[in-house]
Amino acid sequence: MEKGLFPNSPHKSEIIEIKPLRSLAPLIPKPVQLSSQLGFSPFFPIGETRETQAPPVLNPAPLRSFKSTIVEEEHGAGGGSFRSPFVEEETPRGGASGGDTSSSMEGLDGHCDADDNQKRAAPDSQNRKSSQKKNKKTQDQQQADSRPSVGAGLAPNDEGDRESVNFVLMTFDSLRRRLCQLEDANQLDSTNAIKRADLRASNTLMFKGIRTNPNKRVGVAPGVEIGDIFFFRIELCLVGLHGQVMSGIDYINIKGEDKDEPLALSIVSSGIYDDDAEDNDILIYSGQGEHFNKKDKHLVDQKLQRGNLALDRSSQQHNEVRVIRGLRDVGNKSVKIYVYDGLYKIQYSWIEKVQSGGGVFKYKFVRLPGQPSAFAHWKMVQKWKEGILPRSGLILSDLSAGVESIHVPVVNDVDNEKAPASFTYFRSLRHSKPFGLIRHSNGCNCSKSCVPGDLNCSCIQRNGGDFPYTANGILVSRKQMVYECGPMCQCLPNCKNRVCQAGLKLKMEVFKTKDRGWGLRSLDPIRAGTFICEYAGEILDRANVSQNGKEEHIDEYVFDTSRIFAPFKWNYEPSILEEVSPKDTSEDYAIPSPLIISARNVGNVARFMNHSCSPNVFWQPVLYEENNHSFLHIAFFALRHISPLTELTYDYGIFRSGHTEGSSTPKGRKKCLCGSSKCRGSFY
DNA sequence: GTTAACTCAGTTCG
DNA sequence: CCGAACTGAGTTAA
Numbered sequence: 001m002e003k004g005l006f007p008n009s010p011h012k013s014e015i016i017e018i019k020p021l022r023s024l025a026p027l028i029p030k031p032v033q034l035s036s037q038l039g040f041s042p043f044f045p046i047g048e049t050r051e052t053q054a055p056p057v058l059n060p061a062p063l064r065s066f067k068s069t070i071v072e073e074e075h076g077a078g079g080g081s082f083r084s085p086f087v088e089e090e091t092p093r094g095g096a097s098g099g100d101t102s103s104s105m106e107g108l109d110g111h112c113d114a115d116d117n118q119k120r121a122a123p124d125s126q127n128r129k130s131s132q133k134k135n136k137k138t139q140d141q142q143q144a145d146s147r148p149s150v151g152a153g154l155a156p157n158d159e160g161d162r163e164s165v166n167f168v169l170m171t172f173d174s175l176r177r178r179l180c181q182l183e184d185a186n187q188l189d190s191t192n193a194i195k196r197a198d199l200r201a202s203n204t205l206m207f208k209g210i211r212t213n214p215n216k217r218v219g220v221a222p223g224v225e226i227g228d229i230f231f232f233r234i235e236l237c238l239v240g241l242h243g244q245v246m247s248g249i250d251y252i253n254i255k256g257e258d259k260d261e262p263l264a265l266s267i268v269s270s271g272i273y274d275d276d277a278e279d280n281d282i283l284i285y286s287g288q289g290e291h292f293n294k295k296d297k298h299l300v301d302q303k304l305q306r307g308n309l310a311l312d313r314s315s316q317q318h319n320e321v322r323v324i325r326g327l328r329d330v331g332n333k334s335v336k337i338y339v340y341d342g343l344y345k346i347q348y349s350w351i352e353k354v355q356s357g358g359g360v361f362k363y364k365f366v367r368l369p370g371q372p373s374a375f376a377h378w379k380m381v382q383k384w385k386e387g388i389l390p391r392s393g394l395i396l397s398d399l400s401a402g403v404e405s406i407h408v409p410v411v412n413d414v415d416n417e418k419a420p421a422s423f424t425y426f427r428s429l430r431h432s433k434p435f436g437l438i439r440h441s442n443g444c445n446c447s448k449s450c451v452p453g454d455l456n457c458s459c460i461q462r463n464g465g466d467f468p469y470t471a472n473g474i475l476v477s478r479k480q481m482v483y484e485c486g487p488m489c490q491c492l493p494n495c496k497n498r499v500c501q502a503g504l505k506l507k508m509e510v511f512k513t514k515d516r517g518w519g520l521r522s523l524d525p526i527r528a529g530t531f532i533c534e535y536a537g538e539i540l541d542r543a544n545v546s547q548n549g550k551e552e553h554i555d556e557y558v559f560d561t562s563r564i565f566a567p568f569k570w571n572y573e574p575s576i577l578e579e580v581s582p583k584d585t586s587e588d589y590a591i592p593s594p595l596i597i598s599a600r601n602v603g604n605v606a607r608f609m610n611h612s613c614s615p616n617v618f619w620q621p622v623l624y625e626e627n628n629h630s631f632l633h634i635a636f637f638a639l640r641h642i643s644p645l646t647e648l649t650y651d652y653g654i655f656r657s658g659h660t661e662g663s664s665t666p667k668g669r670k671k672c673l674c675g676s677s678k679c680r681g682s683f684y
Numbered sequence: 685g686t687t688a689a690c691t692c693a694g695t696t697c698g
Numbered sequence: 699c700c701g702a703a704c705t706g707a708g709t710t711a712a
Contacts, residue, residue: 195693195706195708196691196693196707196708196709198691198692199691199692199707199708199709200708202709203709232692233690233691233692234691234709237710243710244689244710244711245689245691245708245710246688246689246690246691246708246709246710247688247689247690247710248689248690249689249690267690268690269690270691285690288688288689288690289688289689305712306688306711306712307689326690333700333701334701336692
């Protein structure tokens with residue numbers, strides 16, 4: 001919509017009609033056939049077979065665990081062409097880029113040794129052991145553990161693509177957030193207590209086969225893009241980027257002349273071993289096994305085994321190794337983030353003697369040229385934040401002029417435009433007249449801060465008993481309406497149920513895009529479900545709007561809840577883990593009466609967010625009370641993890657109007673430049 | 685069966 | 699109120 005353009009900009013006349021807007025593609029593909037996959041009951045008694053409902057799997061899918069992927073390779077016709085026709089049938093990828101998978105295992109993979117893999121694959125004993133382990137395990141997990149590896153039939157995507165990766169990550173995090181929500185509320189009894197929601201969620205997903213790139217492979221993991229960020233090690237496993245839950249080195253065994261040799265596939269550098277390097281394209285990585293012998297008080301020598309051996313072989317073979325950089329953001333050091341930095345090769349290795357006697361393996365990784373920068377970008381942004389490096393193209397240090405608690409810079413690296421058209425910065429909604437539902441409620445009576453699980457809190461009651469946010473302020477699920485505590489509540493302003501009222505928390509900047517006017521992006525990494533901002537502005541009266549119908553077309557800064565928005569799923573499919581799923585999982589918003597906001601004259605950063613048919617931000621209605629009225633707000637949340645400097649976009653939806661169908665070109669329609677494969681071509 | 689592995693979340697301590 | 703240091707629960711693979 002080019003919201004940031006000057007109203008009189010010549011670009012504004014760029015109204016090009018393309019195709020009918022009816023061809024709305026759902027945002028979330030169907031990379032796995034959930035409905036059919038979940039057709040069987042997940043709650044079978046242990047030991048009972050359930051082949052009756054399972055498809056005739058010739059090439060059994062891994063049920064859980066990363067080791068099972070090796071089993072697949074064993075069946076995979078020598079590794080080179082892991083492409084069972086069955087799997088192909090069972091896992092349509094929504095007609096997306098699917099394409100040819102023949103290059104999935106290039107080069108060295110072809111030498112993969114089936115026998116060796118078989119030796120290491122002992123799923124049954126493993127499972128038995130696991131299920132004996134502890135009674136703390138949930139029913140679901142026990143079933144997963146005891147489940148035989150053949151014939152259960154959830155085929156994962158053997159070859160990932162972008163949609164599958166997004167789907168897997170979205171499903172994972174949605175389930176994880178839900179488990180966190182339950183944990184916060186202590187709604188599970190002690191035997192079912194969730195200590196590690198991330199592991200618990202991933203267990204379920206592995207069990208259901210909701211993952212991509214399950215085969216270990218050299219080189220790229222299809223669908224994972226350089227610069228992608230992750231917040232849990234287990235996420236790397238789910239998308240096939242790095243198959244080790246804890247270990248930093250992932251490898252496979254390759255059949256050699258005499259014996260099998262390991263070969264490194266991917267590494268995670270967490271920086272704790274002091275693997276720093278001046279050049280961002282170089283990484284000095286330390287081998288594993290460094291530890292301090294407390295008895296003798298010296299560092300123990302590392303051994304040339306396991307990951308170290310694999311890295312050693314890779315330094316001779318010079319094969320591609322995926323590198324994931326673990327780092328802590330300068331702004332929020334408590335959060336660890338993993339950045340996929342693309343492919344590297346090991347140039348050489350050596351042994352370094354530490355002063356107290358320990359020998360440490362060192363490997364020099366060099367980044368392959370021609371890849372988009374990821375880690376280097378990070379370093380740059382961090383330096384901007386710390387003030388070490390001046391921000392180029394800065395034209396205004398704070399767009400909000402002090403209204404927000406953090407500065408909102410305006411930058412232009414593209415052309416000479418000095419600033420967006422002037423407007424009044426306002427943090428929230430301005431009402432032209434009293435608006436909203438009158439309630440004679442005084443809000444909740446909680447003393448300090450509302451506590452998840454406290455069903456006496458009237459605000460929690462209105463949310464259906466669930467606290468809408470996790471302890472760190474992340475939205476758990478999309479829902480009809482989020483009810484926040486407000487000024488009328490007795491709880492303190494720092495109550496965890498007041499996420500959308502505190503203004504901006506992320507370091508954002510308004511920037512000039514190449515071809516879409518001004519846009520909005522963040523310097524901070526954003527995890528899925530993070531509150532970004534609300535849509536601030538002046539509330540318009542619907543009657544007024546229809547009177548001045550022409551006005552509405554001209555006003556690019558209108559947010560209208562009565563538009564038609566492409567439905568999409570953000571919450572996980574409840575049947576994935578029925579026992580923890582809330583009753584109402586509807587993502588259809590329940591908006592009492594249409595809300596129309598104009599940010600033309602008055603607004604906040606939200607007015608600069610551009611449209612995309614494949615957005616990374618969505619909106620959610622939020623209600624809270626002020627001055628004895630309930631006021632509806634439009635809050636934006638991150639749809640997925642968003643890397644720094646990525647433009648923030650949401651789906652503008654379609655203007656609801658009788659005369660817009662057919663061949664006539666409605667006024668105000670614009671050519672969409674979102675660049676998504678799902679692009680609808682145009683928007684209002 | 686045991687243990688290593690560049691985890692994660694929560695608590696304590698300076 | 700931080701960051702560091704520590705602890706416990708947790709997983710897979712070897």
